[in-house]
Structure formats: structure tokens, C-alpha cells
Amino acid sequence: MKKLTRRDFGKLSALGIASVGLPMGETEGATLSTVALTSIVSRHVNLPAAKGHRVVVVGGGWCGLTIAKYLKIHGPDLDVVLIEKNSLFVSHPISGLWLSGLVNLEAITFSYLDAAANNDYTYLNATLIDLDRVSRTIFTDQGRLNYDDLILAPGIDYDYDSIGVEDIAQEQLLKTRYPAGFVSASEHMTLKNKIKNFEGGIFALNAPSGIYRCSATPYERACLIASVFKRDKIKGKVVLIDSREKPAVSAEGFLSAFEELYGDTIEYINSSVISAVNPESRSVLTDFDEIVFDDAAIYPRIRGARLLEQLGLADFNSAQMEAAIDPFTYNAVGDAHVYIAGDCRPMPFSKSGNTARTEGVYLAELVAARARGSEISWRSPRTICYSMVNTQPNEAIMVDGKYQFDKLSGQWEHFENFAVNKRNQDMGKETFKWAERHFLDMFD
Numbered sequence: 001m002k003k004l005t006r007r008d009f010g011k012l013s014a015l016g017i018a019s020v021g022l023p024m025g026e027t028e029g030a031t032l033s034t035v036a037l038t039s040i041v042s043r044h045v046n047l048p049a050a051k052g053h054r055v056v057v058v059g060g061g062w063c064g065l066t067i068a069k070y071l072k073i074h075g076p077d078l079d080v081v082l083i084e085k086n087s088l089f090v091s092h093p094i095s096g097l098w099l100s101g102l103v104n105l106e107a108i109t110f111s112y113l114d115a116a117a118n119n120d121y122t123y124l125n126a127t128l129i130d131l132d133r134v135s136r137t138i139f140t141d142q143g144r145l146n147y148d149d150l151i152l153a154p155g156i157d158y159d160y161d162s163i164g165v166e167d168i169a170q171e172q173l174l175k176t177r178y179p180a181g182f183v184s185a186s187e188h189m190t191l192k193n194k195i196k197n198f199e200g201g202i203f204a205l206n207a208p209s210g211i212y213r214c215s216a217t218p219y220e221r222a223c224l225i226a227s228v229f230k231r232d233k234i235k236g237k238v239v240l241i242d243s244r245e246k247p248a249v250s251a252e253g254f255l256s257a258f259e260e261l262y263g264d265t266i267e268y269i270n271s272s273v274i275s276a277v278n279p280e281s282r283s284v285l286t287d288f289d290e291i292v293f294d295d296a297a298i299y300p301r302i303r304g305a306r307l308l309e310q311l312g313l314a315d316f317n318s319a320q321m322e323a324a325i326d327p328f329t330y331n332a333v334g335d336a337h338v339y340i341a342g343d344c345r346p347m348p349f350s351k352s353g354n355t356a357r358t359e360g361v362y363l364a365e366l367v368a369a370r371a372r373g374s375e376i377s378w379r380s381p382r383t384i385c386y387s388m389v390n391t392q393p394n395e396a397i398m399v400d401g402k403y404q405f406d407k408l409s410g411q412w413e414h415f416e417n418f419a420v421n422k423r424n425q426d427m428g429k430e431t432f433k434w435a436e437r438h439f440l441d442m443f444d
């Protein structure tokens, strides 16, 4: 029996469609895998026929939810379908406030049905498996569906090789016992339980190399976990390992919080690249040191969602296996009807929710305009990030900035940057307001 390879992924779906409707005898000789795949891809999803130009959005995270909503705002006649594999939305932003007891789980949990009903699009709880760009068909675990335009916003995956964990069994152990807490709601839940049940000792965290999801979060998380240790009088220390010399963002604000608020409760180990992690002996090896921990959340370097690579849409020359797209229109290279956005973009923008949402608003406007036969000018996404560094009282710092492309150097650069590094209670209040504004916009 022929073993499936990644290269076969796209071809097999075409074979699956070709087999549909053939008399039984004509599929004889097909491998077991092909027959099984055919049964998934042969049926249509259970949705009414498209009423007009259909735009399918895959991935109901911060980017996809925004795109689905704003497609209907800019193109009320578009038939918009949002496909998301989860049946409930649990937000990554603000999950740190939940970890530290400042908000309850309901505050960060939302229904996709509400988002779809309130914004007049269709939500399909399904997983994208494959894509045939010639016939403009996607294949999901719920069947296949045709599109006029397709927007993929599948987010990111972890790259465990980057921290020296190449053995699959070790990777699985590490993911299960010491999850990073940067992709799924289960990871957040496990992390919350770890903090609640921590009996003392060293709690290890790290900020990975490269551009990782939300530059401020490892530093904010260190502060929030330390604040729980202080509040609950746990004899614990947060050890934060960073390959950088200083925090990737808001360095002044975070370093003064570490020193002035947490003293011995946070140990910041800078300029230290992780070369190995052993989940059994609970140890992290850096270029200089071995750190033995009692509990941990180990954050590997990230990469664009593996799905893109499987679909032949990843750029092997990008820094972190991100999408192969035109950076201004988000079109998959050579495809006028497929777009890719969100944290899996190759541009060196902050991989953050505010960035993904502002990018999503622009892209929705562009796709709606093109469906009418017009174009709009490129607009920069905007990164705004609040970090709660103290919980007694609530005090935060923040950064705000945009991006522009310098044609001379061929590089992206920051502009209109603004930062508040002196923690204060007004920023603490703004942190909650920022989140409420985004949740309201996506779900109401």
C-alpha cells in the first residue's frame, strides 16, 4: 500500500473527487487510505447553496472572526461562511488576567453562534483538510464546499525542534506536562491548574527566539504568576529564560516591574538560548546553565500553521515557515482568489490580536471591493498591547505602533510608535476596556 506523503495531500483530494460517481469496480485497486479519504471528500457540506459571491474564511481566531464580520459590513451581499474547528471561542488575550484571578472564564469565552447571528454570516464547525485551487473547492471533515474567494487565517504551530526536542515521544511528554499556553484553551486550563496547585519551588517560563505570539506575554505572564505567589504566600520563584539581552518589548517597563514589585520572586535570566529540555528530569539546558524546575510552561519557537505547508501555501524561505503571500494584498502567490492572514503572515509584524484584527478589517474591505470590481489602497495594521504587570493594585504598561515598507532597504520598519513604560492604574483600567471593545466588535 502506498504511504501518503505531504506532496500527495492535494493530489489525493482530486483523486477522491474523480472517484465520486464511478461504478464500484472502477475504484478497485485504490488503496485503503484513498478509499477512506474519498468518503470524506465526496459529500457536500450541509449548507444551503451560495446566495451570490461566496467568501469562505477558515480559522475563527482574532483575524478570521474580524474578516467574517467586516466582509458583511463592506459587502452586505456577500455570502460569507466562517469555518472553525473549535465549537467555543476562548480568548488568548486576557487569559493571563484569568490565570491570575482578575476575571472569570466567562469573560474570555464566547459563542461562535452569537458572532454569526449578530453579524449575518454562516458559521460552520468543521476542520479544513484539503484544498483544490483549480476547482475552488475546500475539503473539510464535514464535506466539501466551493468558494469564489478563500481567506485562510489558521494561526500558528509550535516548532519543538527549535529547543532541541527532536524525539517525538519527548515532544509529546513536554506538550502534555509543560505546555506553552500559546495555542489552545486546554493549555490555558492546564497552566491555570498548575499555578493553583503549585506548592513552591521554581516555576520556569521562557521567551522563545524569533517573532513569537504576542511579544509582551511571556514577561506579563511572569509578573502575573509572581503576583499569585505573592498574594497566596506561595514560596515559589518564577524563572524567566530569555534568549535576548532584554525583554523584546517594553523592556524598561517590565524590568522595573521585575525589580520593584517582585524582587526575589522573579529571576530574569537573559541572553540564554535554550538548547535542550528534558521533561522527565524537569530540566532546561541553556548555553550557560542547567535549570531544574518544579513546574513549567515551555514555549518553543513558533512557525506558521502546518496546514499551510500541507496545502503547498507555505514559504520555505520565510523566517518561520509562514505563508507565501503578497505582503500588501495577502494573496497566496499566483492565486487571485486565495488570501492568507493573521499570525501566519511572513511580514515581521507583531503576532498579536490587535495586529490581526486591524489587518483583518483592511483585508475584508479589499476582498469586498474586489468582488465589486474595485480596489483599495494598502493600510498598515496597528499593534496595541497592554500588559498588566501588577495586580495589587491593577497597573499596566502599553505599546502602540504601525508599520511601513521602506523601498530602499526592502525592509519593514515601525512608525508612529508610542509607549507607556511607567506602570499605572489608568493603563490597568484601559487593559480591560481594550479587551471589551474587541470582544464586543467580534461577537455583538
Ligand SMILES: Cc1cc2nc3c(=O)[nH]c(=O)nc-3n(C[C@H](O)[C@H](O)[C@H](O)COP(=O)(O)OP(=O)(O)OC[C@H]3O[C@@H](n4cnc5c(N)ncnc54)[C@H](O)[C@@H]3O)c2cc1C
Pocket (backbone or CB within 6 Å): 058, 059, 060, 061, 062, 063, 064, 083, 084, 085, 086, 092, 093, 094, 095, 096, 126, 127, 128, 129, 153, 154, 155, 156, 181, 182, 183, 213, 214, 217, 305, 307, 341, 342, 343, 344, 351, 352, 353, 354, 355, 356, 384, 385, 386
Ligand atoms: C497567552 C496569550 C496572550 C496574548 N495576549 C495578547 C494581547 O494582550 N494583545 C494582543 O493583541 N494579542 C495577544 N495575543 C496574541 C493573539 O492571541 C494572536 O496574535 C491572535 O490570536 C492571532 O490571531 P489569528 O486569527 O491569526 O490566530 P488564532 O487566534 O490562533 O486563530 C486561528 C484559528 O484557526 C483555527 N484553525 C486552525 N486550523 C484550522 C483548520 N484546519 N480548520 C478550521 N479551523 C482551523 C484555530 O482553531 C483557531 O481558532 C496573546 C496570545 C496568547 C497566546
